[in-house]
Amino acid sequence: MWWYCFTLSNPINLLEVFATSQRRKGIMRILIVGVLLWLTFGCEQTDVEEVDPDPSQSLPVSVGVIDTRVALYGDLHVHSKLSFDAWIFGTRATPDDAYNFAKGAELIHPAGIPMQLRRPLDFLSVTDHGTYLGMFEQMNNPSGSVGEHSLSIALRSANTDGERNAVFSEILPRERGYIDFEDDLLDLSIVRGAWQEVISAAERHNDPGQFTTFVGYEFTAGGQGGENLHRNVIFRNQRVPEIPFTRLDADNNPEKLWDWMDEIREEGIDSLAIPHNSNGSDGWMFEETYKSGEPIDRRYSEQRTRNEPLVEITQVKGTSDTHPLMSPNDEWADFELMESTIGSPNPSRPRGSYVREAYLTGMALEDQGLGNPYRFGLIGSSDTHNAAGSFREDRFWSKTGLLDASPIQRGSVPDSSGSFVEVIRSYWGGSGLAGVWAESNTRDAIYNAFERKETFATTGPRMKVRFFAGREALPILQGERDLRKSYDSGVPMGGDLSLSKNDLDGPFFTIQAMMDPLSAPLERLQVIKGWIEGGEKKEKVYDVACASGSLAESRRCELTSVEPEPNTCEHVDGKALLSAVWKDPDFDQSEEAFYYVRALEVKTCRWSTWDALRANKPSNPKLPKFLQERVWSSPIWVSMRASE
Numbered sequence: 074m075w076w077y078c079f080t081l082s083n084p085i086n087l088l089e090v091f092a093t094s095q096r097r098k099g100i101m102r103i104l105i106v107g108v109l110l111w112l113t114f115g116c117e118q119t120d121v122e123e124v125d126p127d128p129s130q131s132l133p134v135s136v137g138v139i140d141t142r143v144a145l146y147g148d149l150h151v152h153s154k155l156s157f158d159a160w161i162f163g164t165r166a167t168p169d170d171a172y173n174f175a176k177g178a179e180l181i182h183p184a185g186i187p188m189q190l191r192r193p194l195d196f197l198s199v200t201d202h203g204t205y206l207g208m209f210e211q212m213n214n215p216s217g218s219v220g221e222h223s224l225s226i227a228l229r230s231a232n233t234d235g236e237r238n239a240v241f242s243e244i245l246p247r248e249r250g251y252i253d254f255e256d257d258l259l260d261l262s263i264v265r266g267a268w269q270e271v272i273s274a275a276e277r278h279n280d281p282g283q284f285t286t287f288v289g290y291e292f293t294a295g296g297q298g299g300e301n302l303h304r305n306v307i308f309r310n311q312r313v314p315e316i317p318f319t320r321l322d323a324d325n326n327p328e329k330l331w332d333w334m335d336e337i338r339e340e341g342i343d344s345l346a347i348p349h350n351s352n353g354s355d356g357w358m359f360e361e362t363y364k365s366g367e368p369i370d371r372r373y374s375e376q377r378t379r380n381e382p383l384v385e386i387t388q389v390k391g392t393s394d395t396h397p398l399m400s401p402n403d404e405w406a407d408f409e410l411m412e413s414t415i416g417s418p419n420p421s422r423p424r425g426s427y428v429r430e431a432y433l434t435g436m437a438l439e440d441q442g443l444g445n446p447y448r449f450g451l452i453g454s455s456d457t458h459n460a461a462g463s464f465r466e467d468r469f470w471s472k473t474g475l476l477d478a479s480p481i482q483r484g485s486v487p488d489s490s491g492s493f494v495e496v497i498r499s500y501w502g503g504s505g506l507a508g509v510w511a512e513s514n515t516r517d518a519i520y521n522a523f524e525r526k527e528t529f530a531t532t533g534p535r536m537k538v539r540f541f542a543g544r545e546a547l548p549i550l551q552g553e554r555d556l557r558k559s560y561d562s563g564v565p566m567g568g569d570l571s572l573s574k575n576d577l578d579g580p581f582f583t584i585q586a587m588m589d590p591l592s593a594p595l596e597r598l599q600v601i602k603g604w605i606e607g608g609e610k611k612e613k614v615y616d617v618a619c620a621s622g623s624l625a626e627s628r629r630c631e632l633t634s635v636e637p638e639p640n641t642c643e644h645v646d647g648k649a650l651l652s653a654v655w656k657d658p659d660f661d662q663s664e665e666a667f668y669y670v671r672a673l674e675v676k677t678c679r680w681s682t683w684d685a686l687r688a689n690k691p692s693n694p695k696l697p698k699f700l701q702e703r704v705w706s707s708p709i710w711v712s713m714r715a716s717e
Contacts, residue, residue: 540585567708644675
């Protein structure tokens with residue numbers, strides 16, 4: 074059918090033909106993307122970005138401005154020396170250091186490795202653990218208020234990975250509430266001082282129009298087996314509480330966090346919480362009951378939706394989109410999985426731990442009249458404990474400071490005996506980034522994008538994705554006029570589209586994904602649909618645009634991604650831009666549904682392969698050699714009008 078998959082056909086294809094014949098010549102790729110940006114996204118420009126001296130990938134790129142909303146990239150999950158675990162792992166970088174790094178400055182890794190971004194970020198929040206905030210630096214001082222505590226003495230004498238892990242294991246039950254105890258360590262005066270350091274750093278570095286900061290922290294809660302119920306709490310502006318609300322205040326219950334957020338909102342302090350690493354929650358993150366075991370009701374749904382409009386779908390510790398056991402017909406469901414709880418070998422139950430199923434659970438609850446607690450948009454972030462996310466597989470500089478600073482420690486290359494170190498963190502990688510479509514690079518504009526869920530998540534590359542749905546045909550996005558019509562006549566990602574009984578053919582979708590010009594080209598553009606049919610959860614993945622230019626009868630792109638050359642990591646060519654005007658061929662007016670977009674790059678080398686290449690050593694056969702970087706849009710929910 075004409076509407077099923079309609080991809081771009083314009084003079085740009087001539088450039089792509091030439092580029093393909095040149096096998097990834099960087100200069101031509103940048104020229105192509107520059108033309109695409111001008112033709113497709115308008116000609117208004119921001120400042121040219123500075124990149125590294127690699128001549129194959131480092132020409133300056135001008136980023137086009139679309140209508141009044143621009144794509145901005147940031148990280149809402151960053152740890153500095155103020156976090157207990159980052160300090161134990163050797164990190165001494167301050168919140169100021171984290172912000173300077175995000176703006177393009179060099180930062181030295183705890184192991185002495187220089188860290189620097191090719192392109193600055195647009196926004197950042199330093200989100201140190203609220204519990205024991207800033208205390209470990211003071212514990213390192215023998216004459217301080219907590220300097221003589223047994224844990225302080227152990228901390229000061231920890232010089233090896235084993236000793237650092239031992240201290241970490243001792244503090245973890247206290248920090249996450251695995252055990253009940255009389256806390257003889259916590260000094261709230263230290264916490265208050267560290268919190269002021271967090272606030273002051275954010276205020277110093279906030280530069281409206283150029284770089285945005287958000288005051289934030291991490292709320293940690295969970296179970297005795299490492300089950301993860303963590304959230305990052307992000308404040309809209311400079312109005313923040315006197316001290317973070319932690320699991321010590323909440324009895325290890327995130328529901329009490331939402332109560333507190335509602336209370337301070339009444340005082341004029343606006344915030345949102347972002348769950349992360351649901352993959353390691355052992356099914357706790359997206360339950361169908363209160364923590365007490367009582368069934369979820371409408372009050373729960375409304376409160377959670379009000380306070381948690383977003384979820385972090387990808388980061389260093391794996392991806393939480395879906396799992397092969399729950400999505401057996403999704404060939405890309407096995408991407409960068411973490412199948413254990415946090416910091417442990419204990420398996421994490423897939424059901425209740427992944428975002429796609431949570432969307433379905435929310436719809437099922439809504440069908441029962443209980444509201445939908447899982448109507449959240451998507452972001453990525455890093456969870457770096459070095460104050461510096463890498464966001465790149467070819468320059469992955471670890472997550473936990475001294476514990477995984479070298480390829481040998483990461484298990485990617487053999488040690489002097491020829492053996493590979495067995496580590497539970499082999500699934501860690503360079504993910505991820507938060508993307509937003511915002512009117513300007515300011516706190517209010519970005520925060521408003523968070524609230525309306527016009528957000529997207531990437532595994533690190535700065536891909537762009539647009540996604541609209543409407544009751545009538547929308548244009549393929551080739552310029553500002555098309556974009557304005559899509560906003561005027563449809564709803565963007567994160568929105569709700571209500572249909573009438575006269576909309577027999579269902580919604581029209583217009584979709585577009587653009588490659589990061591400093592990364593790999595795109596292989597395919599997909600729509601993921603979920604719905605409830607006869608009380609059962611259903612999902613389906615549709616390929617809607619292909620680098621190969623056509624779809625097979627199976628509605629899968631004919632192109633199967635080719636693995637890169639293993640000795641050079643040279644990857645195959647795809648498309649700089651994939652677009653589609655699409656209608657759901659299986660639309661049923663009687664069923665509500667959600668739709669979100671996923672775009673995949675061609676296969677590229679994983680960090681473990683890059684480690685081996687640089688060391689000129691064999692790679693670990695137990696680790697994946699390649700991956701397909703990707704971007705996800707927030708969903709659009711489609712329903713029928715209640716009156717009809």
